[in-house]
Every structure is written in structure tokens, then in C-alpha cells.
Amino acid sequence: MNDFIELVAVVAIILMLLALGISSWKLIIRSKKATVRILGVEMMATLLIGVIILLALKENTDTLLDVGIVLGALGFSGTVSVARYISEGRLF
Numbered sequence: 709m710n711d712f713i714e715l716v717a718v719v720a721i722i723l724m725l726l727a728l729g730i731s732s733w734k735l736i737i738r739s740k741k742a743t744v745r746i747l748g749v750e751m752m753a754t755l756l757i758g759v760i761i762l763l764a765l766k767e768n769t770d771t772l773l774d775v776g777i778v779l780g781a782l783g784f785s786g787t788v789s790v791a792r793y794i795s796e797g798r799l800f
Contacts (some may be wrong), residue, residue, distance in 0.1 A: 717766040721759055728755045746790055753783035 735748025757776045764772035791800070 715783060717762050721762050721766075724755050724759050724762070728752055731755065742794055743791075746787060746794070750783060750787050753779065753787075757783075779796070 718720065731748055731751050736745050739745050739748065757780050758771050760776040760779065764770070764776070
């Protein structure tokens with residue numbers, strides 16, 4: 709892989725991990741509302757998917773892309789389940 713592309717991928721991974729830490733602190737730990745915490749967890753899942761995709765680009769492997777897709781599907785279904793539980797008081 710080109711050295712420039714690898715450097716950009718590493719810098720992007722570091723920035724996304726920094727954003728992951730800040731968002732988890734601000735939205736999940738400090739918030740008192742459940743809806744804001746759900747938003748924080750969804751943001752963390754999205755940033756984690758981005759980190760996984762960038763790692764797949766850096767390592768030149770396809771397996772991590774499948775992990776990112778599965779994590780996205782699980783994050784979406786979890787968010788919908790928790791949002792429905794908060795709004796209606798039941799899961800299904």
C-alpha cells in the first residue's frame with residue numbers, strides 16, 4: 709500500500725478513536741436522559757464501524773469488512789429495540 713494512504717488511515721483511526729472517547733464521556737456517562745444515552749451508543753457504534761473499515765483498508769483484508777457490516781446490523785437492531793422499549797414499555 710502507498711505510504712501516504714497508510715499514514716492517512718492511521719491518522720483517521722486515531723482521530724476516530726479520540727472522537728469515540730469524547731462522545732462516550734459526554735453523551736453516555738454524563739447524560740441523565742435515556743434517549744441521549746441511546747444516541748451516544750449509536751454514535752459509538754458508528755465510529756467503531758468506521759475504525760474497523762479503516763483497519764480493513766490499512767491491513768488489506770476483507771474479513772474486517774464483514775465484521776463492520778455485522779456490527780452495523782446489530783447496532784441498528786439494538787437501537788430500535790431500546791427505543792421501542794422506552795417509548796412503548798415493551799420490546800416486541
